[in-house]
Every structure is written in C-alpha cells, then in structure tokens.
Amino acid sequence: MAAQKPLSTEQVACLLVNLFSLLPDDNGNMPEISSGIASQVMFWLDEHYTHKFSLAALAQELDKSKSYVSRRFQMETGESILDYLNTLRLRKACEALLHSEISVREIAQKVGFSEVTYFISAFGKGIGETPLQYRKRHKQ
Template identity: 45%
Template sequence: MSEDVQHREDAKYLEHIHLNEKAIYFNRMKNMSANYYHWHQCVEILSVSQGVGIALVEHQQYTVKPGRLFIFPPGKLHKVYVEQSERNVYHRTTVHFNSTLLEQYCRDFPRQQVLLRQLCCRGEKARVFDVSEVQPVIDTLLERFEELTANHLFNTSDSAFLVMQLLSLLPEQQQAIGQNTFSMALIRWLEEHYQERCSLEDIASAMGCSKGHASRRFHYETEGTIQEYLVMRRIRQACELLLHSHLSVREIAGQVGFSEYAWFITCFRKNMGKTPLQYRKAYSLPT
C-alpha cells in the first residue's frame, strides 16, 4: 500500500492483556459496539449472549451470534464487528488466560489438557464452535464467575476450573463454517504479499477489478478498509519479530513491508502505544 494512503488511516490500538496473579482476565461487556483489528499475547475465548455481527479470522468470515464461541490463540490477528443499537443489543464475555499456567490444573483431566494444548498454543488455528444447545449452561457459568470476580473471591484454581468447564462443553467436531467472500480472498492475497511494497492498483489487479470496486466491496463486507488491514498485518508481524528475533528495528521495518523507516515508527507507536524498542523491552522474555 502506498505510504501516502497509509498516512490517512486512523488505526486502532492493539490490546496487550495484563493478566493478574490468577492467570486470567475476565470481562463482560454490554451495549457497546465493536469494530477493530487486534490480537493478544494470550488466549482469548469469546462468548456472545446477545447481538449479531461478523468476525474475521483465518482468512474466513464468520457470523457473530448467540450460541457461537470463538477461541483465538496467542498472536492471532482477528476483527470482530458488531454495531450496537436498540435492535441489535450486543452482550459478550471475553476470557483471556495464561494456558501454560492453567495446564498444571488439568493433569487429572486428560481430555481437557489435550484440548487446552490443541486450542491454545501459539501458531494454532482459531476455532469457532456452535454451542447453541449448551449456551444456557455457558451463560450460567460466566454469570457465576462474574460474581466471584466482583467480590474478589476467586483464585487460580477457580480460573482453571472455569476454562476446563468451557472446554468440556465444546462439541467434538462441529465447528462453524466460514464464508468465502471477496474480502477473504483479498486478505488471503495480502497474506502472501504484505511484506512487499504493493499499491491499491496491485491489489485491485490481483482481484480482477477496479480500485474503487475493491475498496467499496472490502468495506461493505468487513466495515473496515484495505489499508487498515494491511497496516495491522504488518505491525502484527513486526511485533513477532521484535519479540522472537534479533533483527534491528530498521531491518524489521523493511521485512514487514514498510519502505519508510520513520513512517513505520509512527504507525507502530500509534497502534501499540509504544515505540518498537519500548515494545521489545517491555514484552521480550528474558534469555
């Protein structure tokens, strides 16, 4: 994407979850819209009790609705779009947790332990489950855990027990099927080319349409822009390289597709709330 086009984007801050000593971050949100790309350094479980929208992950588009549960592994770029209104009231619960710390509590529960490893490791695919039949049970579990957190009465074993209960309710095989849309095809193309200096003309040509059509169609299907997604994807990869390589910041900027080093620094600070060096210092594991 040309640098001048990128400058006009108002990208959103990407969430870095600060887990407490109980290895979990539990949040219930009501009556608030959602519309941004993000990822986390930890696992996220998203359960929707009211409202309808879309989720973009793994080059697929899914319907966000009651009876659907999402599991996003660490580092998985995704977007949830739900427009809150009187006719579309959005209630959702997110559970972020340290799967490594909680795994020790699953030693006597082999099925849950295996599921935890399969679903929650970095590099694993995001999973989307239809849980309509057990949604009332899930809602009850989340309501009870909310009471514990409100009164500060829970500990790490309570966190592990909640996660194990949620995992035990997942169907063996039944996963929701994503939709292959124009925007998802475009995202798959970007996944192969985001490290290159590609313009909107290049993208439209690859999709066999005009620039205007590509932009309008992408926005219609995702409520976002091509430029926004490309910036997010590049910065997400930059974060990975900052934490898991010894490359310099300038080298990383070039590897993820930024042709101007100063613009990379500006974009990174705007989206992450830190400069690349500050991010590396704050979140790199000691060696």
C-alpha cells in the same frame, strides 16, 4: 501434562477478530467466508504485505475494478484495505520483535514499511509504545 503458556494480548486480539468475522451481519446473513472479496484481499495481502502496496495489482489479480475491491472490502470488514494492511504489518512486526534480534530498521523493511520513521510512528499509534519498548516489555 505441561501447563500451556497464556496467550499474549496480540494473540487474543487476533482470535477475537476471527471470531467476530464469523458473526452474522446486520441482515442476519452469515458473511461470505471463502468467496467474499475481503477474504480474497486478506489472502493476497498476507502473501504480498512485504512489498509496496498497489491497489491496481490487487484488483487485477482479482479481475475486479479498484473501486469495487475497495468498496466491497470496506463493506465486508468495516475498515479500509490500507488500515488492514497496516494492522497486518504491525502484527508481523510484533512477531519479529519478539522472535528475533534484528534491528527495528530491518524489521520495518521486512514487514513492508519503506521508511523507518513512519514505521515507528505507525507502531506507536497502533500498539501504544515504541518497537523497542514493546520488545523489552514483552520478550522473556
């Protein structure tokens, strides 16, 4: 049997987030996994992260008000929809950096950032290094 490749830091972080989301909330209740607004928002964002974000379009899709969707997502996850979306986009960018040779500009556009300078700035804040440093350090 071949030895399994160790998980990357990004993969471990994703697994931990998924595990923590299954923990009971402060009331001792299990969070709503399939029917909660957060899971519906996450599913929608996973399908639409490459496009310009519109809270109005998301709320309309869920047949809820914008304020309700924002408030419930924040309550269920502890983060804003935009913070989650940026994290999702950065995770997708990391995957693209490691598994393709396309330019940073193309990756930024592919994952939904309209400005490459904002992408590089967000990447540095979220990941701790520039996209090219990340590619060089993590690609084998």
